Amino acid sequence: MPTESLSIDGGLLPSWNDSTTKSAILDLVAAVTLEGGPDFVPPAQRIAVFDNDGTLWCEQPAQVQVLFARQRAAEMAAADPSLRDRQPFKAFLEHDVAAIHALGKQGVFEFAMAIHAGMTTEAFEATVRDWFVRARHPTFDRPMAGIVFQPQIELLDFLRAHGFKTFIVSGGGVDFMRPFAEAAYGIPPEQVIGSSVKYRFDAADDGPCQIVKLAELGSFDDRDAKPANIALHIGRRPILCFGNSDGDLAMLRYTISGTGRRLGLLLHHDDTTREVAYDREFRLSPLVEALDRSDAFGIRVVSMKRDWGTVFPRP
């Protein structure tokens, strides 16, 4: 595709306001797709990685998987009331935000994954799909699927239309994200990288074989684990990375420190009207160092308030 078609007034990325951010995105894509140009990148190497919680969808008042785990914990406690007095069940059931935050991001996600130990991956997938059909967001008056960010949906589509392969690299559980990611973002399961538990292969002698989720953590895909998991799962250094917290800083730095044209984008939630304004005080996934040192690292800060004309899809 010729460079000229990617001008800022060309109707591309309609939910992105005309700004230096949008220009930086269009410039990168124009440069790496211009055959014969100095920055051309063959399609197979056009890897773009996106964090999920707070980057592709809203993570307030808590990450969607935490809301899912809370409801699943309630269902389990209804069947086994003794769970009501056991931590961290108690904290989740009583919506004890301080106690939940005290677990830390890893502790919360480990709990969310561990309560599904013993399920087959296929039964868990069905549970997640079923939950998404009914779940509504607790503060925005929308189905859970409606809290994805419209500008990011457009960006993912735009990148793929220009030969990029788009991946999620998130601290969220990989089995939780996959059923949703394909429908919502157009990202197939094999391009979703996340936190994971270990699996056991179960083979019945008369045929049926399943993969069973175990309680033991496989990988907590946050901070330095993100570029390591990119190496393990993708095997190429991305040329575009989009995150929103210090958990994404390592993969942002890994992305932009490669040779050739690259772009690291950091979403700053600064829109009190349309979403939620927060950064360093969000205990489950703070944004401090990546924001304070963005200039030094060469990371471009995206202001939701300034750069996005629309936040959520039309209901």
Added chain:
Amino acid sequence: MPTESLSIDGGLLPSWNDSTTKSAILDLVAAVTLEGGPDFVPPAQRIAVFDNDGTLWCEQPAQVQVLFARQRAAEMAAADPSLRDRQPFKAFLEHDVAAIHALGKQGVFEFAMAIHAGMTTEAFEATVRDWFVRARHPTFDRPMAGIVFQPQIELLDFLRAHGFKTFIVSGGGVDFMRPFAEAAYGIPPEQVIGSSVKYRFDAADDGPCQIVKLAELGSFDDRDAKPANIALHIGRRPILCFGNSDGDLAMLRYTISGTGRRLGLLLHHDDTTREVAYDREFRLSPLVEALDRSDAFGIRVVSMKRDWGTVFPRP
């Protein structure tokens, strides 16, 4: 694509002899691609997984990565002669087949990976690429890249032409296979799953960031670990699986025990003239149970001698 185009005399898969094996492959592809048919599978779910050593390329007299490790060990011993008396260096340097086999498949691959600890993934990739340019196979008079199996190259192309996504799921080291797999098989790095070491993210304060290979094993991708890694990396049950040893039995069973049309193929090396005839006695990767119980499991045995008209590409 209409079913009728996949007849056995249609010039498809030219290096495959007309046989029930070839018909089974054509029938599967015709069935899952027939829109509106009872066995139709949407393209995104057409996942095919292939073992590598002994399935996509020759693994005799030893897996290619073992040959690579042997030469790397020799280079290291030239720089540090004290290695010559240390096991398992000694066994590799002296081509002591009994001692190498005594290490077992996992031991051999762990050694092959561990001797590269401390290298960045990008430096290792350059080393592998450089080796493949010069390496020749020790018994066939060919460059190392010439020992891929021509019928499998055609099968991979054929599957992709019908909307399949093709993956390697191998006990070989993922970082070793990736540089080769893209050029030889048309399989990009993110579709190569293999054994792996753990990685460390190294960030210099002034910018450059790298992934460094550690000595510690991450995953030995053999037997039950194969379907578990399919769950972790792909997140879907494949509909076609091709292997050649007991190391592939779990993923073969996992593949064919799903619902809908499926195909599990097991290559039997029974061609003394064109390749090497072996199965249960190959200590580094024996074929015993998968062969003996293939009928009970519903796995189709592919005879190299009977089913393949050509084995290697034209030099």
